[in-house]
Amino acid sequence: MGKLKAAYIVDDCDQEWLVSDLINRSRLSDEYEIGLLIVQRTFRTDEVSKVRRILNFIKRRGVKNLAEKALIALLQRAEWWLASLASSALGNSRASSILSGFFDRQSLDEIGLERLHVTPEVSGSGLVYHYPESDVEAIRERNIDVLIRGGSGILRGEILTVCPFGILSFHHGDNDTYRGSPAGFWEVFHREPSTGFVVQKLSAELDGGDVLFKGQIGTAPFYAFNQAKLYRKANIFLHRLLEGVGRSGSLPEAYPKVPYAYPLYRTPTIAQQLAYMGRTAFHLSGKLVRRIRRQSQRWSVAYLFGGGWRDAVLRRAVTVKNPRGRFLADPFAVFRDGAHFCFVEDYDYARGRGKISVLGLREGGYDDLGCALEEDFHLSYPYLFEEEGGLYMCPETHEAGDIRLYKCVNFPNKWELHKVIMRDVSAADTSIFRHNGKWWMLTNIDSAGIGDHDSELHVFHADAFDSENWAPHPRNPVVFDSRRARNGGFLVDEEGLFRVFQVQGFDAYGQGMGIARIDTLDEESFRESEICTIPPRLSQGLVGTHSLSHSQGVTVFDLARIERTDS
Structure with missing residues (x-):
């Protein structure tokens, strides 16, 4: 067979480092190629204002959830800024290499791939996406071997089986103990020694896909650093998995499934975020005192x-x-x-x-x-x-x-x-x-x-x-x-x-x-x-x-x- 043909599912907004990094890796590969961006358009930016989208979010999820998401985003950016400042001042090249460019925004135009726009039907909760038959057929006609999920939403319906190898997706957490989001936060909150990730083939059951690869890295002392470290490490192994599929013509054997006995983690409440800030400040101040x-x-x-x-x-x-x-x-x-x-x-x-x-x-x-x-x-x-x-x-x-x-x-x-x-x-x-x-x-x-x-x-x-x-x-x-x-x-x-x-x-x-x-x-x-x-x-x-x-x-x-x- 020729190169494995892959397409990346993204949202109709500026994309993060995760997407462009994998695409750049694919361009150097002899085994697979990402030749298409499937752009999910749940809001048309020329028709719906930012204010309107916020109001729609509040209608679906409430003011409290909006405030929690806004605070965690602000916390992440503040940590990134402080960590970048500290690593530069202390000459910490390792921290600088992990954080450098990670939170930079990159538009779809800069990625430079052909785009196919799709408009999934979104459930009342705003979480579940169904692709209409016309969008599924447009993907089928392009003879894509595998889809890579990088956008929002829980995908359901025929889109899961439109490609021979299905949809591959990250879960940035150990799916045996940490399911949900935000990636890399809860492991720091609970002072876990390691933070996991899995690559899975999606199924109709939430978090019930076939796990094809998993890994555990040491947990960094704060959220933004832990997430950046996790993403950088994980992307390498999605790339290698895709190369393996391209060489062998088959997916690797799935890990055995085990019962999940933990909560579904969600955006931390404001009280939890404040507790995290206090705990992290205490931990880092202790390290600073020892350094002095x-x-x-x-x-x-x-x-x-x-x-x-x-x-x-x-x-x-x-x-x-x-x-x-x-x-x-x-x-x-x-x-x-x-x-x-x-x-x-x-x-x-x-x-x-x-x-x-x-x-x-x-x-x-x-x-x-x-x-x-x-x-x-x-x-x-x-x-x-x-x-x-x-x-x-x-x-x-x-x-x-x-x-x-x-x-x-x-x-x-x-x-x-x-x-x-x-x-x-x-x-x-x-x-x-x-x-x-x-x-x-x-x-x-x-x-x-x-x-x-x-x-x-x-x-x-x-x-x-x-x-x-x-x-x-x-x-x-x-x-x-x-x-x-x-x-x-x-x-x-x-x-x-x-x-x-x-x-x-x-x-x-x-x-x-x-x-x-x-x-x-x-x-x-x-x-x-x-x-x-x-x-x-x-x-x-x-x-x-x-x-x-x-x-x-x-x-x-x-x-x-x-x-x-x-x-």
Whole structure:
């Protein structure tokens, strides 16, 4: 078959970033094309004034609902303005990249596509849209393969089946727990650790369509930022889903349906919006106070001797004292030449960059053996493995835009670049290992270019550990959930392969960690099962744990407290 032919349903008004972004992506695709805008005209702007439309809205929905919608729109714009101002003042490039251009308005003329105007019949509530037969027939005549719902209204009737692949639509929320609107608000209101989205094929039942894809990203601390982050991430995967349909000629298998046991969320009341403002102001002011006091989440490394990782009683561990103005994190243990060592991220607050340092571990104490590896970009997560008698390190190098291997040439402090094994990728916390005759890579990729390495776990395989041609797993991302996607270490014992994963909280990086057994890993499938979680409760004052490693009877891990960064 040729390219998948798609049409985008929009409203007869200025369009937001969401629509133009997907259209721009489609123009670069070899698998599908969006060649038509189907413009829903429920009010003719040349015949009905803005005042008249407001009066019609009040008649259908009431003054109270109008006031609630006006306030939430004002709140969103105010947050966007304040966040843009703060990110510019603080030099936060990640926040700037997420918010930049997101709330800019773009007219249909600027999009530059052919338009088909339709006039759906709107129910008395103003929520349900039925397309007249003439509009349905006009769409049918154009031989469109799939419709993408971007406009308003709950679509019912023949429009749902006029195209072979139906209508694909976002739900910007986890449809198992959050159905309704506004997108990205209620997760912040309830301080949820993650915010979800789904792509579904619409059916006649409200929110009862077939879910074809879903993902969970970490919840941002305020509504406008959370929504912008959610939209930017979600659009990437609608684009990829459409490319997959274009290649395969079929929709992906739908997720199993489960009962929905939560309310249908609507525009928050004025009281709820005021409560949200107070709660958000309190949360952000606390962060500001810590910043003024030069306090932050500061990591430390701890270790203990004896037994396997399953036997570890973490409260008995010895904590390594952080050097002044720095912190140690991401520990990886290795037994070499009859002694125990631990390689760590060594982060310097003044430079805003990490290097890799090494510690010598013994039951009576530890020794700082100095720097093992330093570059002119940030290094962390010094994952270690042995092959053909050599010791290799695959540290996080996402600032360099690649994944690279270093080889030890004089243990433990001299390493040299062996090979760049993946280029032009923003990846963090990569683990490489051999399994069933192949080499496998588990890594956390930021697909949307927004600095989010917490949400997506990707798998690749190759015939050699230092191959430059790693094949992506067809189910990538195999985990799409900020509560368990990011790597925190890798364990191997007689029972199999185990992935340590990070647990992200609400606006809290590394709030905890867990361990999952990899049950299935091959070129078609990936499945893991959680066996435990490790919260930061082993001593008073902890706010995080996120990495764990084990080697020859020594377990190492990290933990975090709120401390001054200059101590």
